[in-house]
Amino acid sequence: xxxxxxxxxxxxxxxxxxxxxxxxxxxPDASFAILEAREAIGGTxxxxxxxxxxSDSDMQTLGYRFRPWTDEKSIADGHKILEYxxxxxxxxxxxxHIRFGHRVVRAEWSSAESRWTVTxxxxxxxxxxTSRFLYTCTGYYxxxxxxxxxxxxxxxxxxxxxxxxHWPADLDYSGKKVVVIxxxxxxxxxxxxxxxxxxxxxxLQRSPTYIASLPxxxxxxxxxxxxxxxxxxxxxxxxxxxxxxxxxxxxxxRLPRLVKAILRRSQQRRLPTGxxxxxxxxxxxxxxxxxxxxxxxxxxxRAIRHGKASIATDRIATFTEAGLxxxxxxxxxxxxxxxxxxxNLLVCGGIELSVDGAPVSFPNTLAYKGMMLSDxxxxxxTIGYTNASWTLKADLVAEYFCRLYARxxxxxxxxxxxxxxxPALETRPLLDFEAGYVQRGVAQxxxxxxxxxxxxxxxxxxxxxxxxxxxxxxxxMRFSA
Numbered sequence: 001x002x003x004x005x006x007x008x009x010x011x012x013x014x015x016x017x018x019x020x021x022x023x024x025x026x027x028p029d030a031s032f033a034i035l036e037a038r039e040a041i042g043g044t045x046x047x048x049x050x051x052x053x054x055s056d057s058d059m060q061t062l063g064y065r066f067r068p069w070t071d072e073k074s075i076a077d078g079h080k081i082l083e084y085x086x087x088x089x090x091x092x093x094x095x096x097h098i099r100f101g102h103r104v105v106r107a108e109w110s111s112a113e114s115r116w117t118v119t120x121x122x123x124x125x126x127x128x129x130t131s132r133f134l135y136t137c138t139g140y141y142x143x144x145x146x147x148x149x150x151x152x153x154x155x156x157x158x159x160x161x162x163x164x165x166h167w168p169a170d171l172d173y174s175g176k177k178v179v180v181i182x183x184x185x186x187x188x189x190x191x192x193x194x195x196x197x198x199x200x201x202x203x204l205q206r207s208p209t210y211i212a213s214l215p216x217x218x219x220x221x222x223x224x225x226x227x228x229x230x231x232x233x234x235x236x237x238x239x240x241x242x243x244x245x246x247x248x249x250x251x252x253x254r255l256p257r258l259v260k261a262i263l264r265r266s267q268q269r270r271l272p273t274g275x276x277x278x279x280x281x282x283x284x285x286x287x288x289x290x291x292x293x294x295x296x297x298x299x300x301x302r303a304i305r306h307g308k309a310s311i312a313t314d315r316i317a318t319f320t321e322a323g324l325x326x327x328x329x330x331x332x333x334x335x336x337x338x339x340x341x342x343x344n345l346l347v348c349g350g351i352e353l354s355v356d357g358a359p360v361s362f363p364n365t366l367a368y369k370g371m372m373l374s375d376x377x378x379x380x381x382t383i384g385y386t387n388a389s390w391t392l393k394a395d396l397v398a399e400y401f402c403r404l405y406a407r408x409x410x411x412x413x414x415x416x417x418x419x420x421x422x423p424a425l426e427t428r429p430l431l432d433f434e435a436g437y438v439q440r441g442v443a444q445x446x447x448x449x450x451x452x453x454x455x456x457x458x459x460x461x462x463x464x465x466x467x468x469x470x471x472x473x474x475x476x477m478r479f480s481a
Contacts, residue, residue, distance in 0.1 A: 005031045007405075008118055008131035010349060012036035012098050013043015015382045015394040016137035017085055018064050020094045022398035025066065027405055033129065034094070035120055037103035037143070037349070041089050045082040047143055050164040050338075052193025053078035056185040056294055058214075060221055060237045061245065061389035064088065068234035070225070074218035075296040102127060107134055109355045109377055114414050116378065132414065135401065136381045137394070138349030140445075147342040147437060153319035159335045164190065165343075173198050177333050179324060181316070182340030183209040184435075185293050190340060192299035195308035202332055204312045204324065208283045209293050212263055213270060216296035242392070242460060249288050249387050256286035263287065270301035280311040288387060290435045345441025348381055367430050367446040368418035368476060369467065370456035371397045374446075377417040385458055386431065386438075392460050396467040407472050413479045418453075420476060426450035432458075 007023060009016050012034050023032050040046045045053075055062050059076045063069035067088055071080055089095040102120040109116055116134045120127045146165035154161060162171060164186050178198045180187050183205035195201045220240065224233035252259045260282075267281055283290075295301065303309035314326040323334035353360035355376055366374040370393075373379055382397050384390030404416060427447040431438045448456050453476055457463050 004129045005033045005131050007032040007133045007135055008116065008129060009034045009135045009137055010104050010351070011043060011137035011139070012038075012041045012089070012100075013137065013139065014045070014062075014081075014085055014391060015139070015384075016043070017041065017089045017094055018391065018394055019135055019137055019382070019398045019401075020097065021064070021066060021088060021092065022395070022402050024092055024094070026399075026402035030405065032097060033131075034098040035102040035104050035118070035129075036098055036100050039100045041086050041095065041098065042082045043085075043139065045078050045085060048078060048164065048167070049169065050167040050186070050190060050193075052189045054189060054296070055081060056189075056291075057245075057389040058218065058241050059084075060218065060234070060241045062391050063234075063238075064391060065235075065238070065395045068230040070230050072217050072222055073296075074221060075214060075216045075294060099127075104349060104351050106352045107354075108357075109353075109379075111356050111377070111415075114378075133378045133380070133401075133405070136348045136351065136379075138346075138351075138381075140345055140347070140383055141343040141437070142346040142350075145344060146339075147344045147440070148339045149341055151316055151319055153325075156321050157319040157323075157334075157337065158321050159323075159337060161337045161339060163339050163341075171336070173336055175199050176335035177323075178202070178336045178338065179204050179332050179334040180338045180340050181205075182338075182342070183207070183293075184340065184342065185291070187340040188293045188295055188300050190338060191309050192295070192303040195303040198308075201303070201309045202312055202334075203309065204314065204316070204326075204332065205280075206313070206315055208279075208281050208313060209290065210263060210283055210287050211267070211281060211293045211295055211300065213266055213298035213301065214294045214296060242388075245388050246460060248292075252287035252292075259287045267301065270298045270305065272305055275304070280313050291386060342437040342440075345437060345444065347445055353379070362444060362446050365446045366418075366420050366425075366427065366449055366454050367456055369400070369453050370430075370448075371400065372418050374418050374420050374454075377415050383430075383456065385460065386435075387458050388460055393463065396460075396463050400467040404472055408479065411479070413481050415480045417478050418476050419478055420449070420454065425454065430456050432456075 007030055009019055016034055023030055055076050058074045059069040102122050104120045106119040107116050115130045118129050146163045148163055173194055174197045176198055178194055178201045180190050181204050187203055191201050191203045221237035224236055267277055314328050317325045317327045324332045347362045360376055371380055380401050382394050384393040429442045430445045430448045431442050
């Protein structure tokens with residue numbers, strides 16, 4: 001049986017387009033196709049349309065290793081990132097390999113044929129393709145719905161309730177009182193973006209998040225680009241920012257009191273004198289136990305200083321006709337409530353996997369090097385870092401897969417599968433991160449192991465060595481013709 005393609009990629013977002021480009025560059029003889037459930041390239045950056053949507057990492061590291069980011073803004077607006085992904089897909093013809101409106105629902109591996117048979121829904125039709133390798137770049141959250149807690153009294157509220165994942169194109173918040181529920185990256189983006197037009201914007205949080213101000217434009221990167229040109233300056237800026245992000249993370253883990261003090265001093269300089277930082281901006285956990293939020297040029301702090309925005313740290317008792325009653329007894333008036341309350345996780349885009357007719361239960365599998373599943377042949381998935389830019393890991397996964405593919409082709413092999421033969425191996429959650437959206441959904445994911453190669457590494461430098469340059473043969477990996 002001949003496969004339709006050698007490699008079938010699922011998802012045409014940042015990871016999927018990047019994976020396709022790596023395939024083109026490293027394996028020009030390998031055929032591939034991309035199945036995308038939506039009608040457009042871009043994934044996350046095409047989905048989210050709320051005001052001010054932007055990167056929460058610098059674009060020197062969120063951008064691809066192989067394609068320089070050339071815009072002056074390092075903390076970039078969403079439409080610029082979308083343009084970057086689409087241009088990447090167009091410049092080498094990757095976009096011609098994408099089949100839009102194809103939502104993959106099932107993938108079945110046959111050992112007898114050494115093939116995946118993949119079923120996708122395309123409108124009212126069912127479409128079937130076969131491939132030698134299946135490579136999922138679907139991210140890890142649901143695109144069709146975000147997470148909203150079950151708030152009491154929402155039926156009484158006379159205003160409008162909006163989730164950022166489903167932002168109405170015609171929403172008019174000019175001159176209105178807005179309450180944004182949440183304290184993560186989406187909330188700290190929305191509040192200053194809406195503050196100039198709204199009457200007032202309140203960020204209502206149960207507990208604080210660490211928030212750091214970062215210049216929207218990287219002066220070093222822009223100076224290097226003007227002096228040296230994009231091709232030379234980009235890798236220098238990229239490595240500079242990788243080193244800085246790793247350094248901040250390591251300092252947060254080893255010297256949390258110092259990092260807390262630095263963040264606090266930065267906030268004090270940007271906020272009104274006497275602002276209650278302890279209540280509104282000092283979490284109970286240490287920096288980087290959850291993701292650190294970035295605000296470009298301190299825009300959130302500036303909106304607070306000018307009286308256009310405020311933070312309320314409290315719990316919701318109930319919605320009322322005119323807004324929100326809080327457990328402290330305070331009330332917040334609102335015309336619009338934005339529930340920036342997080343995401344719902346989804347493993348591999350909700351695809352049902354089976355191997356030789358046996359369904360694959362993700363929680364009963366182990367993640368090999370954070371990118372393959374135990375006992376599932378010729379399958380790769382992409383999960384980025386929680387403590388650094390997603391694309392840093394996505395690039396390494398793609399490079400590793402290309403190395404693996406080339407090695408198998410040289411030796412006449414067609415199948416790889418990771419197998420755990422160590423009965424003493426202890427397992428743990430794949431994502432060791434305290435964020436609420438992770439804790440709600442991590443049980444549905446594969447498990448990690450207590451030692452290599454079954455750990456999901458969160459160290460870029462470690463992965464750089466092991467995935468870009470490390471051995472492809474180890475005790476857990478099996479190859480066959």
